Every structure is written in structure tokens, then in C-alpha cells.
Amino acid sequence: MLAKLKYWFDEKKGAFSMWSAFLRYGTSSPKRNNSFDNLKLFLKHNISGINTVFLEASSICQLKCPVCPTGKGLTKNEAVGWGYLKFNNFKKFVDQNPNVKNIELSHWGEIFLNPELKEIIKYAYDKKINISASIGVNLNSVREDLIEDLVKYKFKHLLVSIDGASNDTYKIYRIGGDFDRVIKLNHTSSYSPINDKRLVRKFSEKGIVSREEFKQRYKHNYLNPCAQLWVSPFINWDGKLLGCCINRKVDFGNVFENGLKECLKSEKYVYAKNMVLGKVKPRGDMPCYNCRYYKNPERQNN
Ligand SMILES: C[S@@+](CC[C@H](N)C(=O)[O-])C[C@H]1O[C@@H](n2cnc3c(N)ncnc32)[C@H](O)[C@@H]1O
Numbered sequence: 001m002l003a004k005l006k007y008w009f010d011e012k013k014g015a016f017s018m019w020s021a022f023l024r025y026g027t028s029s030p031k032r033n034n035s036f037d038n039l040k041l042f043l044k045h046n047i048s049g050i051n052t053v054f055l056e057a058s059s060i061c062q063l064k065c066p067v068c069p070t071g072k073g074l075t076k077n078e079a080v081g082w083g084y085l086k087f088n089n090f091k092k093f094v095d096q097n098p099n100v101k102n103i104e105l106s107h108w109g110e111i112f113l114n115p116e117l118k119e120i121i122k123y124a125y126d127k128k129i130n131i132s133a134s135i136g137v138n139l140n141s142v143r144e145d146l147i148e149d150l151v152k153y154k155f156k157h158l159l160v161s162i163d164g165a166s167n168d169t170y171k172i173y174r175i176g177g178d179f180d181r182v183i184k185l186n187h188t189s190s191y192s193p194i195n196d197k198r199l200v201r202k203f204s205e206k207g208i209v210s211r212e213e214f215k216q217r218y219k220h221n222y223l224n225p226c227a228q229l230w231v232s233p234f235i236n237w238d239g240k241l242l243g244c245c246i247n248r249k250v251d252f253g254n255v256f257e258n259g260l261k262e263c264l265k266s267e268k269y270v271y272a273k274n275m276v277l278g279k280v281k282p283r284g285d286m287p288c289y290n291c292r293y294y295k296n297p298e299r300q301n302n
């Protein structure tokens, strides 16, 4: 398996293919049972430069989903804050980081509340960058002309979050949302409105719907290594490097002000990575310090 991993690195020379290789290595070998081992193996190989980042288009949201930190108003007063990615900052970031070829725009908020989204999507298209919203969109506030732009500018992937199959059930969780509007935008006679990947997998029975099922099929535990700090760092809408999708409270410098490379090289960021690898002692000012994955690595193998 290691030989295969190396072969992929030599052949492809790109972080995206490395990530695929890493995921594959982490999840398909029946002999592996430790995600930290996988991470260490992955890191032994040269990484030519990060080519995938999360860059949040909007941390603002108009709904009040009851278990969501954004819906509950928690992120407003944390490092994440409440705002949207400005086109000028996006352009600057893209121009300064030509290695970055994949940008995920969604995470804490609703990307369609960003009034400069069209310019962002168009610029990414012009620069041949894959843009996605794979964490999710609630799709309650999208302008129809922007939907055409998603197609025109080859938006790579959009995951629409719909909890409920009628307005009555939908509004229990998606408080403030309008099921009929979302479905109207999302549904054509040739395309099912159910595009939550977990539901699709459950009904098609092609995928894995639980860790138990994974274990039965592959004879080892599901592995979910914490690798985002290396592979696809998370950048807040205002440029704060937050590192991973769980951290809402501590930043590692500002990418728009100091540059991505500088922030990734900072003492604090390097320490966080070494902490995740178990090379240095836990430090209280690190976001990982209170993270459930760091505190209880066993969870990653359960
Ligand atoms: C935070 S939302 C942001 C993107 C968009 N507004 C949406 O609803 O898809 C991203 C995803 O996280 C899910 N989510 C919200 N709160 C969560 C929680 N406490 N635990 C796990 N997932 C959560 C949402 O259902 C949604 O699928």
C-alpha cells in the first residue's frame, strides 16, 4: 500500500491527488487501524504546496436552525464573527496563491447572502479554479440570475440542505426557511429534490450509512483522521486563518494581511500541527486543546 501511495505522489504531483491517495489509504486497507499512523505516513511525502482551501463566502445566515452554532447566534461573538468575503480580498488571495485550485466556499453561514458572490464565482472561473459549496447551502435567498451564473461559470458542487419533505416538517428544523421556495429552485421533473447524499446512499444502498456497516464491510474501523491543517486549511471570510472546520475561537493570523504561506509557517500553526501529531505537549492557547477529536483520539477510530 505504501508503494502505491508513493507511486501516486510521483505520478500526479498535486495535493489533490495526494489527498485522494491519503483517503484511500486511510479507509480501504484492511490492515490499518490507526489514523495517526496514516497521517504520519502521509506527511513523510513532499507536499508541493496546498492547492485546496476552505474560504468562507459568508458566515451570516438568515435561518435559526436549533442545533447550529450560527443559527443559535454563537459564532457572532467568536473569531468567526458575522460577515461576508469581499471580492477584492478574494481576488487578492487568488492572485497571491496560484497553487490554490480548489476553493470550498460554504461552512458556517449561507453563501448566497454574499452580495459579491457573482464576481467571486466569475473570477474563479476565469482563473480555472474549482469552486464548491459542499458543506451546504439552505438555498432560501438565492437570486434566479445567480442560479444561471452557477451553471455558466461551472460551479463544481452544491449540496442543498433540506430537512423535511413538506413545509410542515421542514420548518420544524429550518426555522425561518421556506420549503416551497427551496424545492421550486431545486426540483425539475427529471431531477429528484432529494439530493442529501446520506439519503441517496441509504436508498440506493450503494454506500455506507453507519460506522457499524463500514466495519462489517471492511473488517476494520472507519478512520477519520484530523488532517485539515495540512490538506485544506480553513480561512474565515475576513481572512483569519482558523485552520480547521471545528475551530471557531482561535486564529493563526490573517491571510489577507500577512499571506497564506506566512500564516501556515507561523510558530502557532506549526505547534498546532505538531500537537495533533502528538509530538509536543498540549498547549491551552491552541484550538485543538478543547477539540473533542484531539482530546479523545479514540473517537476517530470508532
Ligand atoms: C452550518 S450549515 C452552513 C451551510 C448552510 N447554511 C446549510 O444549512 O447547509 C452546514 C451544515 O452543517 C449542519 N449542521 C448545523 N449544525 C450542526 C451541528 N450542530 N452538528 C452537525 N451538523 C450541523 C447543517 O445542517 C448543514 O448541513
Ligand code: SF4
Binding pocket: 061, 062, 063, 064, 065, 068, 069, 070, 071, 072, 108, 109, 110, 138, 174
Ligand atoms: S441554514 Fe445552515 S447556517 Fe443557517 S442556521 Fe441553518 S444550518 Fe445553520
